[in-house]
Amino acid sequence: MTRRPLRIGNASGFYGDRFDALREMLTGGPLDVVTGDYLAELTMLILGRDRLKSPELGYAKTFLRQLEESLGLAHERGVRIVANAGGLNPTGLADAVRALAAKLSLPIAVAHVEGDDLMPYGEGALTANAYLGGAGITACLRAGADVVVTGRVTDAALVSGAAAWWFDWHPDDHDRLAGAVVAGHVLECGTQATGGNYAFFTRHDVSRPGFPLAEVSADGSSVITKHPGTGGVVSVGTVTAQLLYETQGVRYLGPDVTARLDTVRLADAGPDRVAVSGVRGEAPPGTLKVGVTRIGGWRNEVVFVLTGLDIEAKAALVKEQLAPLLSPVASVAWTLSRTDHEDADTEETASALLRLVVRDPSPDRVGRALTSAAIELALASYPGFHVTSPPGAAQPYGTFASSLIPAAAVPHTAVLPDGSRHGIGTQPPRPVEGGMAGGPTAFPGPAREPGPGPGPARELGADPAPEPTPTRRAPLGAVAGARSGDKGGDANVGVWAESDEAWDWLHATLTVDAFKALLPETAPLEVTRHVLANLRSLNFTVTGILGAGVASGHRFDPQAKALGEWLRSRHLDVPVHLLPEPTTPEGTS
Numbered sequence: 001m002t003r004r005p006l007r008i009g010n011a012s013g014f015y016g017d018r019f020d021a022l023r024e025m026l027t028g029g030p031l032d033v034v035t036g037d038y039l040a041e042l043t044m045l046i047l048g049r050d051r052l053k054s055p056e057l058g059y060a061k062t063f064l065r066q067l068e069e070s071l072g073l074a075h076e077r078g079v080r081i082v083a084n085a086g087g088l089n090p091t092g093l094a095d096a097v098r099a100l101a102a103k104l105s106l107p108i109a110v111a112h113v114e115g116d117d118l119m120p121y122g123e124g125a126l127t128a129n130a131y132l133g134g135a136g137i138t139a140c141l142r143a144g145a146d147v148v149v150t151g152r153v154t155d156a157a158l159v160s161g162a163a164a165w166w167f168d169w170h171p172d173d174h175d176r177l178a179g180a181v182v183a184g185h186v187l188e189c190g191t192q193a194t195g196g197n198y199a200f201f202t203r204h205d206v207s208r209p210g211f212p213l214a215e216v217s218a219d220g221s222s223v224i225t226k227h228p229g230t231g232g233v234v235s236v237g238t239v240t241a242q243l244l245y246e247t248q249g250v251r252y253l254g255p256d257v258t259a260r261l262d263t264v265r266l267a268d269a270g271p272d273r274v275a276v277s278g279v280r281g282e283a284p285p286g287t288l289k290v291g292v293t294r295i296g297g298w299r300n301e302v303v304f305v306l307t308g309l310d311i312e313a314k315a316a317l318v319k320e321q322l323a324p325l326l327s328p329v330a331s332v333a334w335t336l337s338r339t340d341h342e343d344a345d346t347e348e349t350a351s352a353l354l355r356l357v358v359r360d361p362s363p364d365r366v367g368r369a370l371t372s373a374a375i376e377l378a379l380a381s382y383p384g385f386h387v388t389s390p391p392g393a394a395q396p397y398g399t400f401a402s403s404l405i406p407a408a409a410v411p412h413t414a415v416l417p418d419g420s421r422h423g424i425g426t427q428p429p430r431p432v433e434g435g436m437a438g439g440p441t442a443f444p445g446p447a448r449e450p451g452p453g454p455g456p457a458r459e460l461g462a463d464p465a466p467e468p469t470p471t472r473r474a475p476l477g478a479v480a481g482a483r484s485g486d487k488g489g490d491a492n493v494g495v496w497a498e499s500d501e502a503w504d505w506l507h508a509t510l511t512v513d514a515f516k517a518l519l520p521e522t523a524p525l526e527v528t529r530h531v532l533a534n535l536r537s538l539n540f541t542v543t544g545i546l547g548a549g550v551a552s553g554h555r556f557d558p559q560a561k562a563l564g565e566w567l568r569s570r571h572l573d574v575p576v577h578l579l580p581e582p583t584t585p586e587g588t589s
Contacts, residue, residue, distance in 0.1 A: 005222075006166040008159055008183075009213035012036035012083070013190030015043045015060050021190070021211050022066045026073040028227030031213065032166070034074070035158040036083035037188045038063060041488065041549055042559075044152070045293040045398040047087040048126040058088035059149075064096055067147075068104075071097075075106050075146065082137055082158050086149040088127060090114050093149045094415070109417035111140035113150040115410055115424075124294045126398070130410045131289045133255030134161025135424045139414035141165035143422075152291065154254055159184030163216050164256075171256070178259035178281025179220025181252065185259075186224050186242050186276070187212050192483075193224060193242045194232035197561075199481035199568060204233040221277040223269055234272040237481060237498065240535050244494020246485040248541050249530050251282070255407065258282040262532050278534075287404040291488075296399035296548060297330070298363040302374045303388040304354040307347060311340060314382035315354045321381060322356070325373050329366060331359040335556065353388075355556075363394040400549030402488050469575045476518070477568025479578045480506055484564035489546045491560035493567060496537040502578050503536035509572070515540055518570040519563070 009031050011022040015038045018024075025034050038060040051058040063085035074081055086093045094112035101108035113136035121128030129152035138161045140148040153161075163169065163180040171177075186193050195206035210230020215223040224239050226232065243264065250262040258281060265278040306314045315336050326332045335355045344350035356374070358366040371391035378385050412424035476482075476495075479502050484493040495510060497503035516523045526543040546560060557563065 003167060003218060005215040005217045006033065006163055007031050007213060007215055008033040008035065008162055008187070009227075010035050010037065010187040010190050010211050011066075012038055012063075012085075013188065013192065014038065014040055015046070015062065015085075017190055018211075019062065019066060022070045023073065024230075025211055025213070025227070026070055026077060026079060028210070028230060031077070031079050033080045033082060033162045035162070035187065036063060036066075036081070036085060037155050037158060037190075038083065038085040039087060039152060039155075041291060041293070041400045041486070042398075043087070044127045044129065044291060045400070048293055051088050052126075056089070056092055059090065059093040059096075060085035060087055063149075064093065064100065067097060067100055071101060071106060071108065071147075072104060075108060080141060080145070080162070081147045082141075082150075082162055083148075084150045084153055084155075084158060086112060086114075086151045088117060088129070088151065090149050090151045091415070097147055097149065108146045109144050110147045110149070111143060111145035111417050112148065112415050113137060113140065113153065113413070114415060115413045116150075116152040118290060118405075118410070121290075121292060126293045126295055128290060128292045130405060131255060131291065132410070132412050133157050133284070134159075134164060135171070135256065136412055136414040137161025138164040139422050139424065140416060143414075143416040143418070145417050155188035156181045156184030156254065157256065159187055159214065159216070160254075160256055163220075166216075167218050172283075173220075174257050174281030174283065175279065176218070176220035176281070177257040179222060179276070179279040180216055181254055181257060181259045181281075182243070182261070182264055182276060182279050183214040183216055183222040183224070185245075185247070185252070186239055187214055189242060189245060191232060192245065193238055194226050194230075194234055195238055196232065197483065198238055198241055199477065199483065199564070200237060206232050208232075220279060220281075221275070224274045224276060225272055234274055236266045236268055236274055237496075239266055239274045239276070240496050240537060241481060241483040241494070243535060244492075244496065244532075244537055244539055245483050246487055246492055247494070247539060248487060248490070248492055249528075249539075250532060253285055255284055255288055257284050262534060264532075265534050284407075286407055288407045288410055290403050290405050292401050292403070294399050294401075295396050297359055297361045297397060298366050298394040299357065299359045299397045300366040300371055300392060300394045301355060301357045302371055304356070304374075305351050305384075305386050305388065306336075306354055306382065307340070307351040307384045310382075311336075311338065311352045315352075317382050318354060318377070321377055322374060325370060326358065329358050329360050329370075331357075333357045337556075359397065363396075367394040368392065398549075400488050469577065471573040472576050472579060473571050474574045474579055475569050475571055476510075476574075477565075478580065479574055480510075480568065482564030482568050484560050484562070484567075486546055486549070486559040486561075487541075488549050489544050491542045491545045491563055493540045493542065493560075493564045494537055495540070495564070495567070496535060498536070500536070503533075505575055505578060506536075506538065507531070507533075510538055512540075514572070515567075518572065519567055521545070 134157035160180040191209040193212040194209040209232025252259040263280040269275040
């Protein structure tokens with residue numbers, strides 16, 4: 001007998017997300033499981049610094065506060081809770097949840113997953129964590145856990161681990177697991193699946209989007225939706241945008257399964273309902289990703305406000321005056337943002353911002369003495385001198401790097417509600433045509449189009465390019481959506497079209513060379529284009545644009561969150577028939 005679909009929701013996309021979301025998900029409608037994703041590369045650094053202060057810290061304290069008002073609701077409604085809020089100390093968080101349950105007189109069975117923490121790990125490492133799969137979560141739920149907290153598992157594992165428990169899937173149920181991983185990837189960032197951060201946000205009321213949920217079926221297919229009456233929207237577009245977020249290539253490698261993103265099919269299944277089907281899975285690689293954070297050094301910054309005329313000359317004067325002081329500093333970066341407008345009717349819109357960012361292994365060279373020296377120019381520099389903040393001390397910054405480790409070398413362990421420890425076996429990679437799964441020759445066929453040149457005119461049997469048609473200069477965003485994000489020091493930019501005609505044009509036009517021309521900052525970097533024809537989407541990986549990752553603050557936009565919006569704002573020749581009809585102002589004809 002086939003079990004009914006699993007209703008699984010998300011109540012957190014990051015450490016610091018909407019505090020009330022857990023209660024809202026529990027009271028908004030029926031659920032079997034609610035998940036919370038609290039971990040990211042930057043979060044691991046934050047938790048690592050917490051752990052330096054006290055070994056009892058290292059987990060997301062917000063989660064525990066949320067449970068104070070929601071644990072009773074979950075127990076009353078029979079909803080299991082699965083969260084990676086354990087961070088660097090899942091044991092400590094599990095103990096704290098048990099203490100909270102006792103305080104609230106609730107008979108809650110608590111379990112946790114550990115083994116991801118690989119410290120000590122190389123010179124200077126602050127944290128080092130393997131990305132585990134969902135099998136430990138599955139074991140905890142099978143043992144009767146009401147609450148499961150984990151350390152560093154993959155974000156999607158929160159859903160795939162719960163689905164494997166619900167349907168009693170086996171490790172070689174690759175297609176089913178891949179479908180659940182795709183559903184988990186859609187849910188993991190919370191309201192990004194329900195209209196948050198959406199390219200076409202003006203079409204919908206997204207002032208307070210509800211959190212998403214998935215109805216996962218026994219075959220791995222799912223329907224993405226949200227509780228009735230909550231804000232935002234679930235559409236093929238919002239789900240497409242989230243599917244493209246922070247992925248690299250058509251094969252989404254994970255510890256439990258390799259999900260083929262080029263097999264995903266989306267369909268409108270009714271108001272705020274999107275069906276996800278057709279997902280194929282392959283054996284996982286024999287390695288796990290390890291994320292390592294380190295303290296990279298010390299940084300400081302000063303932002304000078306330049307108002308009115310002679311902006312460039314004013315900037316040049318400040319740079320000249322500070323040059324002697326900056327000469328011994330390891331890294332000095334000046335950025336002039338021309339936010340000023342000619343003949344502006346407010347002082348703020350007449351002003352530009354000159355940003356100085358300094359980094360050095362020594363806090364002394366970039367400390368308060370340097371920022372104070374900048375302030376000492378106040379009466380001796382350009383007219384109208386002022387800055388956005390007073391002198392500040394140097395702050396540590398972090399770096400993030402990733403590597404691979406044999407999966408069998410990681411002690412993936414489920415600590416069950418009765419305290420017993422269950423080691424999670426590692427399934428050996430399976431031979432496939434061309435080599436072992438996860439190896440360099442494992443997957444025959446073109447999986448990507450490397451830069452710098454353009455890719456082939458068509459992949460996957462697409463039709464030849466259409467005949468030239470009349471064009472008009474317009475922003476790419478008039479006909480395409482985009483979403484971007486970070487993967488360590490790399491960025492990814494997913495771009496999608498909403499119609500077959502627009503996809504034909506986008507696919508033929510937005511080559512690697514065209515991408516680099518539209519975003520000149522990417523020109524010297526390696527850019528790879530991946531084609532996801534079923535989603536009418538292209539996904540670009542920009543290698544190294546974020547330096548040592550978000551914690552290093554390498555760029556103005558350190559997580560590449562807005563890289564896709566910059567791309568959409570760039571102009572190129574667009575076929576006229578693809579452009580929306582210009583709106584006619586009221587009172588005209």
